[in-house]
Amino acid sequence: MKYDLTRFAINQITTPKWSMPEAIEGYSRNGIKGIAVWRNFLDDYGVEKTSKHLKDAGMWVASLCTSAWVNETEAAAYKAQIDANRRIIDQAAAIGAPCVVMVMGGLPKGDKDLAAQRVRIHDALAELAPYAIASGVKLGLEPLHPMYCGDRSAMNSITDVKGLIDELGDDATSLVADVYHCWWDPAFERELRHAGKDRIQTFHYCDWLVPTRNLRDRGMVGDGVIDFARIRGWLDEIGYEGPFELEIFSELNWWERDPEETVRIAIERCGPFVGPLKK
Template identity: 40%
Template sequence: MTVDPRLARLSLNQRTTQRWSVAQAVDGCVRAGIPAIGLWREPVAEIGVPAAARLVTDAGLRVSSLCRGGFLTAADDAGRAAALADNRRAIDEAAALSAACLVLVVGGLPPGSRDLRGARQRVADALAELAPYAGERGVRLALEPLHPMYCADRAVLSTLGQALDLAEAFPAEQVGVVVDTFHVWWDPDVWRQIVRAGTRIASFQICDFLTPLPADVLLGRGMMGDGHIDFPPLRRAVQAAGYTGDVEVEIFNAEVWATDPDRVLATMIARYVDLVLTD
């Protein structure tokens, strides 16, 4: 596969082309000259991890991330045990896929709970069990802080600083962090935290922040240039911190998902070159 040097670090997160199977997404990356792909566990499970790994390897691509593990905040023993078991499976899958990291969305408050401090402590407790397991298998866990509007139901980590507070209890090769522009662009402290993160940055994901947000705020992620984020300063900061990995485009958006995926990739490449790489 011939790759434009400008695209050498570009990755397609599979969710951006929601309609595509693993095979279709891999083929789309090859046609578009995109050298990396971020995979999701559900479509991988449809064909099996070994088959997915072969598809990626045979195409000459690399796996920039596997999404996702996490949801570690259950308050009951059975829920915690189930979450740990599922995350161990996710770690094994990431190892088999040679993924650069396993993204962890840590989970929100359990139903009926208002104990935010307790939920965060349970994330820390779970990491203490999962990090050594991941390290033994050569997998890096990547804590992803989500925008505060998701704190109650998806992620009790809302800032990069909070994610680093947890990550720094473990070796950097075991636990890193995700810098996702959608989730961190608003944070006035993000610049200091990116410097602090340094080589703990395990993944750099990009998309734009749209307004007005749709009724389902999960789908408020837009194509670069359609929202409010100034991408080059964040890209420069992440690079200056020492990150040399892929730049993964991850978009949850009903309109994007309804668009022909090849057209989505063409737009993604053009916007990446014009709006992310350009200083």
């Protein structure tokens, strides 16, 4: 093996043509022992079968993706979303995922009150925090790119996520940092350094394409404009020792390809940025 892949994981959404067992076998066959699990594949295969298969393959889990949205304005519907997230935390604990990646929902349907949605996100995280602590699963707070504010998550600022973690505590919450979402942010480097090695739960790799054709047109590492060497350098200086996780949403390219090819290219492209710390 040309590269040390010990810390490398692939997020299942990168290879959506593969079912859960196919992904476990496929990543493992290529020397990748880390996986970020996506809920639809987990539900299809089942928690017990997934757990056993992961164990048999010697795999480790970087995260469970993603939380249920929390963007209902009616009390009963909101409570159902909170309950759904408790069940997702249970699933994460069952498969040995150290965190659930929290994608908190954009604006409620027919509602334009962004400030209220951000209060709702805060309150939902505070309500879920004790359950997460009791379950030994962290709420992985991932700032999403501002272009997803309307319909996926109104948690878009790494600086605001810092404030949430400061308030809710490191036992309940952690930072899920994705270069695709944060690369543009003048505060990105500063906030990574402020977070420090222990608060960064997992680190997502994905490139920003120029041109970007639609909002699900993310790129393979090396195909875009993000400076991975520099950003990996920051993480080395910080002393980060967690996973590097490739996550690509790509309707027009990677999702159409043979996953075997995607995994092979992923290793070539990510290999230089997932190895041991620089000495």
